[in-house]
Amino acid sequence: MYLDNSATTQVSEEVLNEMKPYFRKEFGNPSTLYSIGRSSKNALDQSRQKVADAINANPDEIIFTSGGSESDNLAIKGLAFKLRKKGNHIITSNIEHPAVKNTLKFLENLDYNVSYLPVDENGIIKIEDLKNAITDDTILITIMHANNEIGTIQPIEEIGKIARENNIIFHTDAVQSFGKIDVDVEKLNVDLLSLSSHKINGPKGVGALYIKKGIRLEPLIHGGGQEKGIRSGTENVPGIVGFAKACEIVSKNLDKNYKKLSSIRDELIDKVLSTIPESYLNGDRNRRLPNVVNFRFKAIEGESLILLLDAKGYQASTGSACSSNTLEASPVLTALGLDPVDVHGSLRISLSPESEEFNIDEFVEIISDVVSRLREMSPLWNEDTDYEGIMCSQHSDGCRRC
Numbered sequence: 001m002y003l004d005n006s007a008t009t010q011v012s013e014e015v016l017n018e019m020k021p022y023f024r025k026e027f028g029n030p031s032t033l034y035s036i037g038r039s040s041k042n043a044l045d046q047s048r049q050k051v052a053d054a055i056n057a058n059p060d061e062i063i064f065t066s067g068g069s070e071s072d073n074l075a076i077k078g079l080a081f082k083l084r085k086k087g088n089h090i091i092t093s094n095i096e097h098p099a100v101k102n103t104l105k106f107l108e109n110l111d112y113n114v115s116y117l118p119v120d121e122n123g124i125i126k127i128e129d130l131k132n133a134i135t136d137d138t139i140l141i142t143i144m145h146a147n148n149e150i151g152t153i154q155p156i157e158e159i160g161k162i163a164r165e166n167n168i169i170f171h172t173d174a175v176q177s178f179g180k181i182d183v184d185v186e187k188l189n190v191d192l193l194s195l196s197s198h199k200i201n202g203p204k205g206v207g208a209l210y211i212k213k214g215i216r217l218e219p220l221i222h223g224g225g226q227e228k229g230i231r232s233g234t235e236n237v238p239g240i241v242g243f244a245k246a247c248e249i250v251s252k253n254l255d256k257n258y259k260k261l262s263s264i265r266d267e268l269i270d271k272v273l274s275t276i277p278e279s280y281l282n283g284d285r286n287r288r289l290p291n292v293v294n295f296r297f298k299a300i301e302g303e304s305l306i307l308l309l310d311a312k313g314y315q316a317s318t319g320s321a322c323s324s325n326t327l328e329a330s331p332v333l334t335a336l337g338l339d340p341v342d343v344h345g346s347l348r349i350s351l352s353p354e355s356e357e358f359n360i361d362e363f364v365e366i367i368s369d370v371v372s373r374l375r376e377m378s379p380l381w382n383e384d385t386d387y388e389g390i391m392c393s394q395h396s397d398g399c400r401r402c
């Protein structure tokens with residue numbers, strides 16, 4: 001049972017079938033004039049329309065990229081370079097995806113100033129902090145829609161309104177929210193919005209950046225002038241066709257999937273918190289994606305938990321240090337104010353509408369078992385300790401400390 005759909009998803013059968021003709025039969029370069037070239041160009045145009053429809057944009061506001069990371073880089077660097085003369089200040093949150101965070105670190109070395117807004121213990125920024133951070137030099141606000149580790153949703157509409165009032169461009173990384181909750185560029189008041197295909201059962205290595213009409217970016221990839229000169233390079237036609245199909249499918253099923261996934265999510269949260277002592281939910285109980293939950297269990301190590309769950313056939317992920325490339329405990333969980341020791345005992349479970357039936361009772365039984373076994377070996381575990389939790393109010397009736 002694959003429970004790590006925030007990391008990536010399986011390409012759906014429908015998407016794969018849609019892509020197949022574009023590898024051999026329809027292999028033309030969309031920039032050429034003869035018929036197989038035109039046929040690829042048509043596929044590209046139709047795909048652009050489908051992606052635009054899925055976020056309530058116009059097709060000429062969609063630029064295809066190699067994925068979420070490139071879209072974030074293009075939005076942030078492209079805007080920062082373009083507006084360098086106007087100002088050098090950028091505002092973000094301290095729980096952004098590395099594609100945003102490390103892009104901003106790079107800009108800091110080029111003499112841009114970045115303000116990192118803190119989040120509260122539930123993972124949400126405070127609007128007051130945003131207002132206070134704005135200066136005459138602020139050219140960009142970049143704050144993610146939904147977080148990839150804890151699934152919490154930021155108040156994007158409100159942030160966008162403030163950005164507009166202050167004449168500041170607003171970018172949001174909607175890679176995790178898209179396909180899970182409504183992503184409508186008009187309602188969200190955004191100027192730039194990043195999407196990725198492989199998080200919505202599309203192929204890897206393709207994504208898009210929404211660029212509101214009138215906003216100009218400095219290109220990062222120079223070449224033959226494809227994608228209106230903003231992103232040169234022969235388009236990944238099969239990937240784009242697959243991505244567009246995936247967009248069409250998630251849009252059509254949005255409400256149905258939201259109901260299905262959020263009901264699984266809520267049952268899972270209730271059962272885990274009431275069955276396993278000293279277990280907590282990371283991130284806001286309600287303002288979260290329907291498909292992501294992040295728990296922490298006192299006195300255990302995420303890596304061991306992941307390996308034992310894998311042995312039982314469940315694949316999930318942890319914010320613990322050794323599972324990351326940097327050997328650093330998750331900065332997102334740390335930003336919630338959690339003790340690093342607690343961050344190590346975290347577990348992220350992320351579902352997909354394509355997931356096969358998920359037996360919650362069986363899963364809770366297994367995880368409860370695994371957690372008990374690990375605690376028996378843990379020098380940190382003492383059953384009589386009253387561990388200092390900060391989120392007890394989120395527990396359901398079964399919590400022995402509430």
Ligand SMILES: *Cc1c(COP(=O)(O)O)cnc(C)c1O
Binds near residue numbers: 068070147196
């Ligand atoms: C996965 C992810 C990305 C990166 O997307 P890629 O297509 O893998 O480059 C960016 N932002 C968020 C929030 C993500 O979850």
